[in-house]
Amino acid sequence: MLDVNAAEVQVDNLLEVNNIEVIYNSVILVLKGVSLNVPKGGITALLGGNGAGKTTTLKAISGLLASERGEVTKGSIKYRGDPIQDRDPAETVKSGVVQVMEGRHCFEHLTIEENLLTGAYTRSDGKGAIADDLEMVYNYFPRLRERRKSQAGYTSGGEQQMCAMGRALMSRPETILLDEPSMGLAPQLVEQIFEIVKSVNEKEGVTFLLAEQNTNVALRFAHYGYILESGRVVMDGPAKDLRENQDVKEFYLGMSDEGRKSFRDVRSYRRRKRWLS
Amino acid sequence: MNEQLAFTIEVFLNGLMAGVLYALVALGFVLIYKASGIFNYAQGVMALFAAMTLVGIQNGQVPFSHLINAIFGTDIHKFGWSVHSFLAIILTVFVMIALAWAVQRFVFRHLVGQEPIILFMATIGLAYFLEGVADLMWGSELKALDVCVAEGACLPQGMNTWLEATTYDALGYGFFIDNLDIVASIIAALLVVGLVMFAQYTKQGRAMRAVADDHQAALSVGVSLNFIWILVWSLAGFVALVAGIMWGAKSGVQFSLSLIALKALPVLMLGGFTSIPGAIVGGLIIGVGEKLFEFLIGAPFLGGATENWFAYMLALLFLVFRPQGLFGEKIIERV
Numbered sequence: 092m093l094d095v096n097a098a099e100v101q102v103d104n105l106l107e108v109n110n111i112e113v114i115y116n117s118v119i120l121v122l123k124g125v126s127l128n129v130p131k132g133g134i135t136a137l138l139g140g141n142g143a144g145k146t147t148t149l150k151a152i153s154g155l156l157a158s159e160r161g162e163v164t165k166g167s168i169k170y171r172g173d174p175i176q177d178r179d180p181a182e183t184v185k186s187g188v189v190q191v192m193e194g195r196h197c198f199e200h201l202t203i204e205e206n207l208l209t210g211a212y213t214r215s216d217g218k219g220a221i222a223d224d225l226e227m228v229y230n231y232f233p234r235l236r237e238r239r240k241s242q243a244g245y246t247s248g249g250e251q252q253m254c255a256m257g258r259a260l261m262s263r264p265e266t267i268l269l270d271e272p273s274m275g276l277a278p279q280l281v282e283q284i285f286e287i288v289k290s291v292n293e294k295e296g297v298t299f300l301l302a303e304q305n306t307n308v309a310l311r312f313a314h315y316g317y318i319l320e321s322g323r324v325v326m327d328g329p330a331k332d333l334r335e336n337q338d339v340k341e342f343y344l345g346m347s348d349e350g351r352k353s354f355r356d357v358r359s360y361r362r363r364k365r366w367l368s
Numbered sequence: 369m370n371e372q373l374a375f376t377i378e379v380f381l382n383g384l385m386a387g388v389l390y391a392l393v394a395l396g397f398v399l400i401y402k403a404s405g406i407f408n409y410a411q412g413v414m415a416l417f418a419a420m421t422l423v424g425i426q427n428g429q430v431p432f433s434h435l436i437n438a439i440f441g442t443d444i445h446k447f448g449w450s451v452h453s454f455l456a457i458i459l460t461v462f463v464m465i466a467l468a469w470a471v472q473r474f475v476f477r478h479l480v481g482q483e484p485i486i487l488f489m490a491t492i493g494l495a496y497f498l499e500g501v502a503d504l505m506w507g508s509e510l511k512a513l514d515v516c517v518a519e520g521a522c523l524p525q526g527m528n529t530w531l532e533a534t535t536y537d538a539l540g541y542g543f544f545i546d547n548l549d550i551v552a553s554i555i556a557a558l559l560v561v562g563l564v565m566f567a568q569y570t571k572q573g574r575a576m577r578a579v580a581d582d583h584q585a586a587l588s589v590g591v592s593l594n595f596i597w598i599l600v601w602s603l604a605g606f607v608a609l610v611a612g613i614m615w616g617a618k619s620g621v622q623f624s625l626s627l628i629a630l631k632a633l634p635v636l637m638l639g640g641f642t643s644i645p646g647a648i649v650g651g652l653i654i655g656v657g658e659k660l661f662e663f664l665i666g667a668p669f670l671g672g673a674t675e676n677w678f679a680y681m682l683a684l685l686f687l688v689f690r691p692q693g694l695f696g697e698k699i700i701e702r703v
Binding site for chain 2 (some may be wrong): 160182191192199200212213262318
């Protein structure tokens with residue numbers, strides 16, 4: 092009995108995205124009906140190439156679209172059952188969803204520590220709790236403790252990625268939308284960043300929705316994956332299955348039975364997942 | 369002590385004082401530009417509006433009295449009371465906050481993410497609109513601004529006589545500086561220290577700097593841009609009020625007050641658009657520079673009136689050799 096309950100909690104969807112369509116500047120259709128579920132306590136990966144719509148999906152969830160003149164024109168986004176599309180980003184952060192943007196976006200002229208403290212902007216639970224969390228972030232990212240007095244603009248790419256993630260953690264989020272953490276980082280550092288994601292997920296119970304181009308790494312750390320292509324979800328499944336999938340291997344991991352293929356021969360993956368299938 | 373040298377020093381000091389006033393206006397520009405990337409052409413008009421509101425409240429004028437009289441055929445102009453300066457200043461601060469809110473709510477909220485040039489155009493529109501509103505609200509006649517209505521001396525008096533006497537005793541030459549200028553400098557210094565402390569050590573100040581750096585990222589961590597922008601416009605409104613009081617007390621509250629914005633431009637080019645200390649130092653350099661230039665070179669050799677253009681020439685030189693200004697944001701670039 093207890094086990095059944097536990098299983099139910101496991102598949103409890105924290106975030107539900109239902110067939111959303113996103114249009115930028117009232118003319119550019121970027122998402123053409125994306126649906127996905129993010130289970131509580133899991134790491135869900137959102138995969139796909141450039142321009143597939145990964146970032147747009149994350150921004151639709153966090154509410155950052157509005158500041159880029161984009162809007163969700165169809166479908167719904169629900170967090171814990173409440174609709175959150177078109178919400179003010181500050182409200183979304185307060186309800187526990189925070190986005191780590193692609194390309195770090197640290198506050199260059201603020202020190203690392205000030206960056207982290209800015210992450211706690213929405214909190215009102217007192218200086219003590221914030222100081223504790225600052226300590227927690229420094230424990231996950233010891234490198235940041237060493238650099239805490241330097242201006243973020245002068246730190247390395249890896250340190251900035253850590254800073255951006257630490258800053259998000261400072262808001263005590265339930266869910267982190269992590270956009271392209273591997274961008275521009277050395278493979279060793281990518282591995283390190285993902286290890287930290289994993290331990291934050293396990294120890295702090297933070298749910299992750301992770302947009303990545305690096306399919307290989309993402310599928311190793313994620314529990315479930317969605318593959319996007321030109322604004323649609325074309326495939327989804329448990330990460331383990333996706334890793335074994337022939338098509339994924341061929342199109343995204345560059346492996347196939349007939350050895351390496353020229354990129355010219357690779358057709359883009361077209362099978363659509365129908366909305367009511 | 370050499371008479372000529374002493375006189376030069378006096379000109380220098382007077383220049384410093386004038387510089388403080390330029391710096392005050394420039395400060396308002398910097399605040400808004402830094403936080404929102406908007407070059408606020410209306411800053412000068414805001415100073416005018418603030419000063420007019422202050423005088424209006426002090427004298428117990430009925431706002432929009434001309435309009436009301438025209439519509440209802442009444443003949444009211446004054447409430448018949450006068451408000452103590454201190455209270456009037458506080459009320460004016462509230463008016464400026466309301467103005468900041470309105471500007472944000474009705475103009476810039478709808479222009480989020482637009483090109484800088486469009487935002488700039490919006491502020492030009494705002495400037496003329498505000499000028500019209502100020503006119504409509506308080507009338508367009510020249511008003512004297514006296515920050516001491518009832519009690520007599522609210523501004524500390526006699527500092528200049530003290531200074532003159534002391535320097536005369538010490539150096540054999542009494543420096544004469546306008547009392548108002550001394551007060552203005554002290555207030556400006558306090559204002560700047562206050563602003564810097566606010567930006568550096570408070571949560572909202574930190575958020576303000578964060579927004580200035582990267583407003584997308586600030587948005588993503590839950591900073592409300594609307595709130596920060598209202599905050600910044602309120603601060604700029606407050607600075608405009610202080611500038612308006614100082615200039616108004618010096619030369620009366622009239623429409624030419626809005627033109628001090630033009631004097632702030634070279635200050636900004638010199639100091640950099642993004643630096644609070646830059647605005648101060650830039651203001652001082654321009655103030656001292658134009659007074660000394662006029663005194664040493666302009667008047668004897670160029671036929672005078674160099675004060676009108678000196679600042680712009682200096683700014684032009686700076687634009688050529690150091691476009692980001694003396695203290696412009698260090699451009700951080702990593703590869």
